[in-house]
Amino acid sequence: MGQHHNHEHHHHHQVEGKNLLFSIILNIVITVAQVVGGILSGSLALLSDALHNFSDVLSLVFSYVAHKLAKREASVNQTFGYKRAELIAAFVNAMTLIIVALFLVYGAVERFFNPEPIKSGLVIWLSIIGIVANGLSVLLLKNDADKNLNMKSAYLHLFTDMLASVAVLVGGLLMKYFQWFWVDSVLTLAIAIYLLVVGFDLLKDSTKMLMLFTPTHIDINEIIEEVHKIPGTDKLHHIHVWHLNDDELHLEAHLDCSEDIKMSEFNEILHKIEHVLFDKFQINHINIQPEYNREEASKDFIVQD
Structure with missing residues (x-):
């Protein structure tokens, strides 16, 4: 069986865990301030923002731990290491976004029919603090969020916090x-709806990766077409393509060779396949089983093993 890893072309984005740690500290401060302020002012929007911030603290801690675990080396008991820990963190963070949003919807509807006077001055000042602190955290994680799903989940938590604080500021001014x-x-209801939208989107992406679904940008038929152009290949089948994490895209398959060739000749074919798959599809880990004239060879490209 041939197995190649295209390391020479593939560069991992180095995620800055220290930025995440700084964001955790900021959010702990914001949460405490908003809880106290929400109780003193009587603002449900401020308390809901505090609840969202608290869920962010837990999510950011989870993301930070997952980020550290993902860097651990593989062993005989964990042959992939903890590389999928960040996908689990993204999935859990998406779930917390949705749960918090549903809780906020309930609170907003209840308060709408039973409005209470609110000390708007305190709401205004605390929302400004929230905007500044969350805005700083968002800037710190922006670059990492574009390259890593776990960091994207943390970034979305903080970005929605910043938007929530902006909404609370506007509300405080209108109340004042x-x-x-x-x-x-x-x-509060608007914040909740936004949380539901981004939460479901993140949940969908993380679920697809955890379920080992074919990435949306990958066309299996196009892969087959490109591989079949390489001399010496007959048919690619038993194909699986999946994300191990944000950095690693894997392919495994069986390849029927057109002739009964030596292993050294197959290695040349494999080298060409490796470059085609990386250059055209960014697949950096391939594992191909060579076959020749096997009677039981599958006639289908996709086979449930």
Whole structure:
């Protein structure tokens, strides 16, 4: 069986865990301040933002731990190491976004029918602190979020926090100058709806990776077509393509050779396949089983083993 890893072309994005740690500290401070402020002011929007921040603290801690675990080397008992830990973290973070959103919907509806006077001045100042602190955290994680699903989940938590704080600030100003206390409930509901949207999107992406689904940008038929152009190949079958994590895209398959060749000749074919799969599809780990004239060889490209 031929197995190649295209390391010479593949460069891992070095995620900055220290940025995540700094964001955790910031969010702990924000959460404590908003809980106290929400209780003193009577603002549900501020308390809901504090609850969201608290869920972020837990999610960020989980993301940080997963990030550290993912760097551990493989062993005989964990042959892939902990590389999928960050996918699990992204999945859990997506679930917490959705759960928090549903809780906020319930609270917003209840408060809408039973509005209460709110100390808007405290709400305004605490929301400004939330905007500054979360905005700084968002800037710290922006680059990592583009390269790593786990960091993207942390980034989305912080970004929605920043938007929530902006909404709370607007609500505080409207309550202060117009006494529109119902705005508190409306803003809480808007924050919740946004959380549901980004939460479901992240949940969908992380679930697909955990289930080893074929990545959306990969066309199996196109892979087959490109491999079959290489001299010496007959048919590629038993194909599986999946993400091990954000950095590693794997392919395993059986390859029927057109002739009964030596292993050294197969290695040349494998080398060509490796470059084609990486250059055209960014697949950096391939594992191909060579076959020749096997009577039981499958006639289908995709086979459930």
